[in-house]
Amino acid sequence: MNTQIDLMYMKEKMPDPIIHNPFEDVYSPSDDSFLILDFIRSKISQEFFDEIPIREIENILDLGTGTGIVAIFLELLNMFPSKIYASDILQNAIKCAQINEKRNNIDNKINYIHSNLFESFPNHLKDSFEIIIFNPPYLPSIKRIERKRIDYLWDGGIDGLKVLSKFFSQVERYLNHQKKCHIYYICSSNTNLDELYKFIDENGFKNEVLLNRHIFFEDIFLNRATLK
Numbered sequence: 001m002n003t004q005i006d007l008m009y010m011k012e013k014m015p016d017p018i019i020h021n022p023f024e025d026v027y028s029p030s031d032d033s034f035l036i037l038d039f040i041r042s043k044i045s046q047e048f049f050d051e052i053p054i055r056e057i058e059n060i061l062d063l064g065t066g067t068g069i070v071a072i073f074l075e076l077l078n079m080f081p082s083k084i085y086a087s088d089i090l091q092n093a094i095k096c097a098q099i100n101e102k103r104n105n106i107d108n109k110i111n112y113i114h115s116n117l118f119e120s121f122p123n124h125l126k127d128s129f130e131i132i133i134f135n136p137p138y139l140p141s142i143k144r145i146e147r148k149r150i151d152y153l154w155d156g157g158i159d160g161l162k163v164l165s166k167f168f169s170q171v172e173r174y175l176n177h178q179k180k181c182h183i184y185y186i187c188s189s190n191t192n193l194d195e196l197y198k199f200i201d202e203n204g205f206k207n208e209v210l211l212n213r214h215i216f217f218e219d220i221f222l223n224r225a226t227l228k
């Protein structure tokens with residue numbers, strides 16, 4: 001089977017969640033969100049997810065959940081025995097994800113955390129996650145503008161690294177050090193990639209680019225970072 005047919009077949013077996021977004025300040029699913037879903041589809045089997053035994057995955061975090069698309073997709077697959085957490089800095093994103101969870105007939109299974117990165121995470125979630133997925137604001141700001149709420153969706157600061165670098169300086173303490181852990185995140189050809197990969201390396205992670213997709217004026221990349 002060729003890759004295109006493969007992907008269509010997997011999409012039929014594992015469809016996108018139904019997503020509704022009534023909030024102006026919540027990010028509607030886009031190419032980057034669907035790149036993550038396609039990757040998950042291509043790497044999941046009854047026993048493994050991207051070479052991690054599924055039964056060993058206790059906790060998954062969808063950080064910056066937006067409409068909840070990734071967390072809801074993971075729940076709908078019904079293949080992970082894991083607890084699924086979804087967090088966002090915007091209260092409306094949490095509300096939106098909760099509405100979408102119901103629309104997809106999932107009954108209060110996702111655990112929501114309203115938080116700026118890990119700032120408001122409860123202590124008991126330290127050393128917990130085997131999988132963390134983050135589709136962050138990764139685009140560089142065009143110019144210094146006063147930060148409005150809506151900027152959180154895409155504005156990664158002057159070089160696109162503001163949120164990602166904070167994330168990589170905090171994330172290690174939330175990974176389950178007893179197990180194999182994977183962080184998946186999105187960045188773009190407009191992000192300062194040299195700086196980003198250097199920073200990730202200096203913070204003790206190995207980085208691999210897994211997928212890329214060309215959209216309009218940029219390439220977006222799905223990366224996997226693992227502890228060295």
Ligand SMILES: C[S@@+](CC[C@H](N)C(=O)[O-])C[C@H]1O[C@@H](n2cnc3c(N)ncnc32)[C@H](O)[C@@H]1O
Pocket residue numbers: 026027028029030032033063064065066067068069070087088089090093115116117135136137152153154163
């Ligand atoms: C590009 S959107 C991705 C949304 C969703 N995960 C998706 O793939 O469609 C980025 C998300 O990160 C959230 N976000 C931005 N800065 C954040 C921060 N410091 N802490 C937590 N979430 C943040 C935004 O509110 C937004 O929902």
